[in-house]
Amino acid sequence: ESPLTIPTSSVDVHQSELDHDSVHSDGDGGPDMQTPNESDASVDESVAESALEMEDVSVSLRPVVASIAIDGTSATTIIIDSTSGDPLCRPYLYNESCPDALPLVKSIAPPKHTVCSGSSTLCKLVSWWNSCDSSKESAVLLHQADWLLWLLHGKLGVSDYNNALKVGYDPEMDSYPPWLLSQPYSHLLPSVQHPGTKIGCMKEDIRTQFGYPKDCLICTGTTDSIAAFLAAGATLPGKGVTSLGSTLAIKLLSTKRVEDARFGVYSHRLDDKWLVGGASNTGGAVLRQLFSDEQLKKLSEQINPLEASPLDYYPLQAVGERFPVADPNMEPRLHPRPKNDVEYLHGILESIARIEAKGYTLLKDLGATPVEEVITSGGGSKNEKWIKIRERVLGLPVSKANQTEAAYGAALLAMKGACENTASD
Numbered sequence: 001e002s003p004l005t006i007p008t009s010s011v012d013v014h015q016s017e018l019d020h021d022s023v024h025s026d027g028d029g030g031p032d033m034q035t036p037n038e039s040d041a042s043v044d045e046s047v048a049e050s051a052l053e054m055e056d057v058s059v060s061l062r063p064v065v066a067s068i069a070i071d072g073t074s075a076t077t078i079i080i081d082s083t084s085g086d087p088l089c090r091p092y093l094y095n096e097s098c099p100d101a102l103p104l105v106k107s108i109a110p111p112k113h114t115v116c117s118g119s120s121t122l123c124k125l126v127s128w129w130n131s132c133d134s135s136k137e138s139a140v141l142l143h144q145a146d147w148l149l150w151l152l153h154g155k156l157g158v159s160d161y162n163n164a165l166k167v168g169y170d171p172e173m174d175s176y177p178p179w180l181l182s183q184p185y186s187h188l189l190p191s192v193q194h195p196g197t198k199i200g201c202m203k204e205d206i207r208t209q210f211g212y213p214k215d216c217l218i219c220t221g222t223t224d225s226i227a228a229f230l231a232a233g234a235t236l237p238g239k240g241v242t243s244l245g246s247t248l249a250i251k252l253l254s255t256k257r258v259e260d261a262r263f264g265v266y267s268h269r270l271d272d273k274w275l276v277g278g279a280s281n282t283g284g285a286v287l288r289q290l291f292s293d294e295q296l297k298k299l300s301e302q303i304n305p306l307e308a309s310p311l312d313y314y315p316l317q318a319v320g321e322r323f324p325v326a327d328p329n330m331e332p333r334l335h336p337r338p339k340n341d342v343e344y345l346h347g348i349l350e351s352i353a354r355i356e357a358k359g360y361t362l363l364k365d366l367g368a369t370p371v372e373e374v375i376t377s378g379g380g381s382k383n384e385k386w387i388k389i390r391e392r393v394l395g396l397p398v399s400k401a402n403q404t405e406a407a408y409g410a411a412l413l414a415m416k417g418a419c420e421n422t423a424s425d
C-alpha cells in the first residue's frame with residue numbers, strides 16, 4: 001500500500017508517551033508542571049527505547065529499513081550533559097511556560113518574535129540557565145525529536161530548522177541570529193540541518209540489538225504538525241491542508257514567508273518554500289459538545305450540501321478567537337437553534353467552512369500564495385457532506401488526505417535522506 005520505494009521507518013512521538021513512559025515524575029504530566037530541577041533528571045535510555053518502540057517494527061521488516069526520521073512535539077525540550085549524555089533536568093514539555101525568562105528574552109529578541117512567548121524553547125533555555133549553577137559549560141539543548149534521534153545515531157547536538165524555530169533559529173538566513181549567538185548560553189544551541197538530512201548510521205549496539213541493517217541511516221526530523229502536513233502530500237505552492245480536529249488549523253504552502261503575531265500566523269521553512277499556518281478556536285470540539293460522533297454521521301447524511309444554510313454562527317467552546325479574527329472577547333454564537341437538528345448541524349458546518357475560507361483569505365491578504373486546492377485531515381475529514389459544503393463555500397476543490405499520520409510524513413523525510421545519500425554516493 002505504501003508508495004515508498006525505499007523502506008523507511010519513522011516515529012511520531014506523542015506527548016503522552018513521554019508524559020507517561022519516559023519521565024519518572026510524580027505523575028503530573030499536565031500543563032501546571034513545576035520548573036524542572038536537577039534532582040528530577042531521570043530519563044534513561046531503556047525508557048527511550050520503549051518510547052521509540054523499536055520492537056514494534058516487525059522483525060521481518062527491520063533488516064530492510066533504509067533510513068529513519070522522527071517527528072516530535074515542537075518546543076518539548078531537554079538539556080543534557082554532553083560528556084555523560086545524562087539529562088541535566090527533566091524534559092520541559094511543549095506547553096510548559098517559563099514566565100520568569102520572558103522579560104529577558106523580550107529584551108534581546110526582535111519585537112513579536114516567535115520566541116517571545118513563555119512556552120518558547122528559548123524561554124525554557126534561559127529559565128534553566130538562570131536557575132542552574134553547575135554543568136553549564138558542557139550542557140547541550142535538544143528538542144524531543146533530536147534527543148530520540150541522538151539515541152539512535154550518537155552524535156550530540158543535531159537538530160532541524162523546523163524544531164529550532166522556537167529557540168530562535170532564523171530559517172531564512174539559515175543560521176542563528178547575532179542577537180542569540182552573543183548570549184552566554186549560545187554554546188548550548190544544537191547545530192541545525194534541513195529536515196530529512198542524513199546525520200549518520202544507526203549506532204552499532206542498537207542496530208545489533210534490534211536487527212537493523214549496517215547502513216541504516218538516521219536523518220533529521222521535524223515537528224509533528226509539519227510531519228502531518230507532509231503526510232497529506234501537498235508539495236506545490238497554493239496547496240492547503242485544513243485539519244478539522246478539536247480545533248481548525250490551516251497550513252498553506254507559499255512562495256512567500258508570512259508572519260503576523262496579532263493572528264498567531266507564522267511560517268516554517270520547507271526547502272525553498274514556506275509553510276504558513278494559522279489556527280482558529282472553532283472546530284470539532286464544539287460539535288462534540290452538541291452531538292455524538294454517531295449522531296454527526298447520521299445527521300450529516302441528511303444534509304443537502306448544495307443548498308446554502310441561512311444560519312450564521314461562530315462556533316467556539318469559550319470566549320475568544322485569534323485567527324482569522326483577532327478578538328479575545330469574541331463570544332460563541334450558536335443561536336438561534338432550529339428545531340430540526342439536521343438544519344442546526346448544517347448551519348454549524350457551513351459556519352465553520354466560512355471561518356476556514358476567511359482564514360485562507362487572510363493568509364492571501366498577508367502576502368501568502370493564494371490557495372488553489374485544499375486537502376483535509378483530522379476527525380472531520382471523513383464527513384463527505386462537509387467536504388461538499390466546503391467546496392461550495394471555498395470555491396475550490398476539497399479532498400480528504402490519503403495519509404494523515406504524522407509518522408508517514410516523517411517516513412517521507414527519511415526517504416528524502418536516503419535518496420540524497422544514494423545520489424551523493
Ligand code: ADP
Pocket residue numbers: 244245246247283284285286287288293296297300377378379380381382383386
Ligand atoms: P484531535 O486529534 O484534535 O482531538 P481528531 O482529529 O481526532 O481531533 O478529530 C476529532 C473531532 O472530529 C471531534 O471533535 C469530532 O467532533 C469530529 N468529528 C468526528 N466525526 C465527525 C463527523 N462525522 N463529522 C464532523 N466532525 C466529526
